Amino acid sequence: MNRSFIKYHSPLVIILFFVLTAVISCTFALGELKVSNEIDYFDILGEGGMTIITLVWIGFILMSRPAGKVTNWLFSGLLLMNMSMLLDFMDEFIKYPDNNAWLTTLDSLPAPFGMVIMSIALYQWYQEQMTINAQLRRTERVYRDHTLTDFITGLYSAKYMKQQIKHQLLYSKSSNKPFTLMMIDIRQFDQFNRQHGYQQGDNLLREIGQVITMNIRDKDLACRYASDRFIVLLPDTSNETAETFAWHIENSLANLAFKVGSDLKANYQEITLCSKEYNGTESNYQVLELLNLKMEVTKKQNPYPLGNNSLGKQVA
Amino acid sequence: MKGYERHDEVLNTQQLLLSIIDLATQRGAHPDKLLKGTKLFYNDLTRVNVNKKPVTCSANTLLTVIENCSKLVKGNEISFLLGRRYFPSHLGLLGQALMNCRHLADMLRLCQCFQLDCFPLMNLTIKTFNDKSYLIFQSAVGKLSSNQQIFITEFMLSALLGAMKYRCGELPELKIHLDYAKVQHIEQYHVHLNMNNHENIQFDQQICMLTIASKQLYLPFNDSANSLKVLALQQMRQVAKLNNKHYPISFTLQLIRYINQGLANNVAVSQECCAQHFGYSSATLKRKLASHSLNYQGIIDNIRSQQAIFQLIICHDSNEKIADALYFTDVSNFRKAFKRWTGMTPNSMREQQCFF
Numbered sequence: 132m133n134r135s136f137i138k139y140h141s142p143l144v145i146i147l148f149f150v151l152t153a154v155i156s157c158t159f160a161l162g163e164l165k166v167s168n169e170i171d172y173f174d175i176l177g178e179g180g181m182t183i184i185t186l187v188w189i190g191f192i193l194m195s196r197p198a199g200k201v202t203n204w205l206f207s208g209l210l211l212m213n214m215s216m217l218l219d220f221m222d223e224f225i226k227y228p229d230n231n232a233w234l235t236t237l238d239s240l241p242a243p244f245g246m247v248i249m250s251i252a253l254y255q256w257y258q259e260q261m262t263i264n265a266q267l268r269r270t271e272r273v274y275r276d277h278t279l280t281d282f283i284t285g286l287y288s289a290k291y292m293k294q295q296i297k298h299q300l301l302y303s304k305s306s307n308k309p310f311t312l313m314m315i316d317i318r319q320f321d322q323f324n325r326q327h328g329y330q331q332g333d334n335l336l337r338e339i340g341q342v343i344t345m346n347i348r349d350k351d352l353a354c355r356y357a358s359d360r361f362i363v364l365l366p367d368t369s370n371e372t373a374e375t376f377a378w379h380i381e382n383s384l385a386n387l388a389f390k391v392g393s394d395l396k397a398n399y400q401e402i403t404l405c406s407k408e409y410n411g412t413e414s415n416y417q418v419l420e421l422l423n424l425k426m427e428v429t430k431k432q433n434p435y436p437l438g439n440n441s442l443g444k445q446v447a
Numbered sequence: 448m449k450g451y452e453r454h455d456e457v458l459n460t461q462q463l464l465l466s467i468i469d470l471a472t473q474r475g476a477h478p479d480k481l482l483k484g485t486k487l488f489y490n491d492l493t494r495v496n497v498n499k500k501p502v503t504c505s506a507n508t509l510l511t512v513i514e515n516c517s518k519l520v521k522g523n524e525i526s527f528l529l530g531r532r533y534f535p536s537h538l539g540l541l542g543q544a545l546m547n548c549r550h551l552a553d554m555l556r557l558c559q560c561f562q563l564d565c566f567p568l569m570n571l572t573i574k575t576f577n578d579k580s581y582l583i584f585q586s587a588v589g590k591l592s593s594n595q596q597i598f599i600t601e602f603m604l605s606a607l608l609g610a611m612k613y614r615c616g617e618l619p620e621l622k623i624h625l626d627y628a629k630v631q632h633i634e635q636y637h638v639h640l641n642m643n644n645h646e647n648i649q650f651d652q653q654i655c656m657l658t659i660a661s662k663q664l665y666l667p668f669n670d671s672a673n674s675l676k677v678l679a680l681q682q683m684r685q686v687a688k689l690n691n692k693h694y695p696i697s698f699t700l701q702l703i704r705y706i707n708q709g710l711a712n713n714v715a716v717s718q719e720c721c722a723q724h725f726g727y728s729s730a731t732l733k734r735k736l737a738s739h740s741l742n743y744q745g746i747i748d749n750i751r752s753q754q755a756i757f758q759l760i761i762c763h764d765s766n767e768k769i770a771d772a773l774y775f776t777d778v779s780n781f782r783k784a785f786k787r788w789t790g791m792t793p794n795s796m797r798e799q800q801c802f803f
Contacts, residue, residue: 278521282474288522289634321531329532333473357524357638416645419634423643 139198143206147189150210154217161234162225170224178220185213199276201259204252211245270344272352272364281355283333284340292354292362296418299366303411311373312418313363313406314426315343315380320359323398327391335389339400342387346379362422365406373406380404405429450698451563453506453588453739457694458567460509461502462537465492466529467516476519484511506568506588510595517594523632526598527639530605534613540683541565547676551611552664555582561683562587562696566606568599570700576761580664582607582657583753587697589739597627600655605639607657614668622658623648624760653789653796654756699739699746701725707750713774718743752788755781759793760800766793 137144189209196202218238227234262277270286272295279291299310317323317339324332336359343353343361356362365373381404388397405425409418451457468478468489478489485508492502516525535542541557541564548554555573558565570587573580584603591599604623612618618641629650630636642648687693705724709716721743722732736742751773758764758772770781785793 281522290631329528357632357634358527360634360638416633419637420643420645423637427641427643 136197137194140193140202143193143203147206147210150214151217154214155221158218158221158225158234161231162227165224165226169226175220175223178216178223182213182216182220185209185216189213197274199274201252201255201277204248204255208245208247208249208252211241211248213245215239215242215245270353272350284337284355286340286344286361287352287354289354289356289362292352292356292364293415293419295352295364297415299364300409300411300413300415300418302366303409305411307410308367309369309408309410311365311368311370311406311408312422313365313373313377313380313404314356314422315339315361315363315384316403316426316430317359318401318403323400327398331391335398335400338387338389339384342383343380346383347376360426370406370408373408377404377406403430403433449694450696450701451506451567451694452698452735455694456503456505456508457563458504458506458509459564460504460567461492463529463533464504464509464512466532466537467512467525468492470525470528471516471520474520474522474525476516480519481512481515483515509568510588510591513595513598514592517598523601523630524635524639526601527605527635530602530607531609531639533602533606534610538564540679540686544676544679544683545610546614547671547673547679548668549671549673550665550667551614551659552580554610554614555664560695562700563694564683566603567697569603570697570703574757575661578661579761580659580661581757581761582659583757584655584657585749585753587699589699589741593627597630600625600627601635604657608640615663615666619659619663621647624652624654624656624658625650626652626655652760654753654760656757698735699741702746703750706747710747710750710774716747748784748788752785755785755793756789756796759796769793 189206192202192205192209196205215238218234218241222235222238259277262280274294276291279288279294280286281288296312302308303310317335320332320335323335336355340353340355340361343363347353347363347365350366352364354362354364363376365376368376381402384400384402386399388399390397403426405422405428407422407425413421468481471481472478482488485504487504487508494502517523535546538545541561545554545557548557555571559571559573562570566587568586568588570585572583572585574583575581584600586596586599608618608621621642623640623642625648627650636642636648640648702721702725705721706716718732719729722729725732727735733743736746755769755773758769764772766778766781770778773781775781775784782792785791789796791799
């Protein structure tokens with residue numbers, strides 16, 4: 132991905148600068164400079180090098196990773212290690228009076244903590260990476276939390292969508308730009324499951340999830356809502372645009388010839404699709420309830436069975 | 448006849464356990480971790496017993512697996528999926544009998560009679576008032592953790608609603624009261640239970656109840672065959688006889704029914720009388736209750752509080768009428784007891800209802 136995440140890390144950058152200045156000013160306040168013949172330049176080279184390298188690592192972490200839990204762990208671990216090294220480094224040119232000698236004994240303390248935290252962080256990073264492998268583009272926005280993915284489809288779950296809707300509501304309210312939510316429900320999914328088995332049902336869900344993500348823009352977000360329902364967040368989008376997208380998705384899904392196992396027969400799915408525009412004045416919970424009611428109405432207006440080309444559709 | 452208790456290994460839930468484990472495994476959990484604390488292995492469940500007896504387990508085992516599953520698997524959809532798949536294929540002969548019932552009320556009656564085979568973890572009571580019927584659920588195996596309570600309630604609701612939808616063609620108008628706080632995964636209720644409107648599903652209630660129009664329960668199913676139902680029931684009885692099974696309903700339900708009889712006639716049922724009725728010593732009864740994390744007075748309080756709540760929120764009865772029905776000497780005693788049972792006064796509960 133060709134974009135830096137550093138702009139999402141302003142709190143962490145502030146913490147970093149605060150800690151570094153605090154450590155340096157603390158050592159200067161408590162001790163006094165050594166005379167030049169007391170300084171061991173070899174040590175300065177070694178310890179200074181380590182301090183700078185850990186600082187570079189922190190920089191890389193912040194540049195390459197989105198905001199989130201694992202990033203916070205990695206950052207805290209590295210910061211603690213960096214603190215230890217910085218204290219050690221400062222030792223080389225600052226002499227503490229006897230009553231402040233505790234600072235020299237303290238300097239090695241943050242490092243082991245930092246290493247333990249780093250180990251936890253790396254383990255979580257590994258787990259996160261395993262989840263990410265299964266993920267696709269257009270399924271994530273700004274924040275990453277691998278515990279919120281849906282195992283069946285590889286998309287994010289409704290919980291993630293709810294968080295994003297919360298952010299979107301705030302944003303829409305302040306910027307006065309509407310956003311639209313789209314809900315997609317597979318018709319007669321129960322019957323498909325009964326006929327072909329639940330494993331195949333799960334496969335179908337995964338493929339439908341992929342088709343939906345293929346039809347949306349990079350800034351949109353598709354998540355699995357629950358069971359056979361998907362939800363798509365279209366930021367800065369009015370209903371007219373959403374209507375076009377709905378048409379695209381319906382067309383693609385109508386042409387998705389799903390094959391069960393090695394069977395030659397194609398299974399075409401019919402969907403119900405509805406979308407609703409919001410301007411940011413609604414509450415988090417209201418948004419979903421309105422959308423679900425809309426889905427209910429749409430379903431009633433387009434009772435099953437339908438012809439192949441008359442997909443249930445209503446946009447308001 | 449003896450009722451089954453929490454630790455009695457009489458639940459024929461091999462298929463249910465396997466389904467839970469398979470669903471959880473598909474979502475990234477490890478079978479051995481799911482079975483931790485049950486002294487069972489995955490192989491025990493897939494193995495067919497030589498003398499053709501199905502593997503039985505206790506309610507405790509099932510509850511442990513449910514607890515593990517709630518902790519290990521994120522997403523909270525397993526309970527709903529299990530429920531949707533439960534009827535009729537998981538129920539064997541009972542499923543056949545249920546498929547050939549005349550109407551929903553008939554099906555519910557069978558569910559009550561064959562509690563052990565149907566919903567072994569829940570007691571189902573049906574009340575009617577005006578033209579509505581109320582299905583009230585309570586744990587049949589004593590105290591549950593909140594994970595277990597939510598899982599079991601969700602499972603049962605989705606199984607019941609799935610069966611209704613399957614048999615009636617579409618879901619009738621329903622209303623649900625739930626006795627736990629609002630859950631994070633509300634979207635599952637939207638989709639699996641079709642409860643889109645917050646007026647139809649209320650959390651944080653003191654009673655777990657499903658409301659349905661009585662006439663819906665008696666709408667006839669045209670494709671049911673009574674002869675097939677009778678046959679399936681006869682076969683079930685034969686199988687039960689062969690396996691020496693004689694635990695039709697839960698121990699707690701037996702107790703509740705007995706105490707209820709007494710309460711209805713304003714006869715205080717002491718623990719000694721109750722123990723004698725069931726042929727235990729008083730200490731044995733106490734021990735049995737303790738193994739369900741219950742106590743005798745708690746059961747009586749629970750029966751009375753559920754009765755009071757029902758009269759209050761459904762019948763809209765006055766305090767005087769409820770106090771009278773429960774044989775309180777005066778209203779202020781009733782109010783005090785109600786506060787003790789539910790944590791709120793009768794009036795504040797009425798206000799809460801108006802708010803919804």
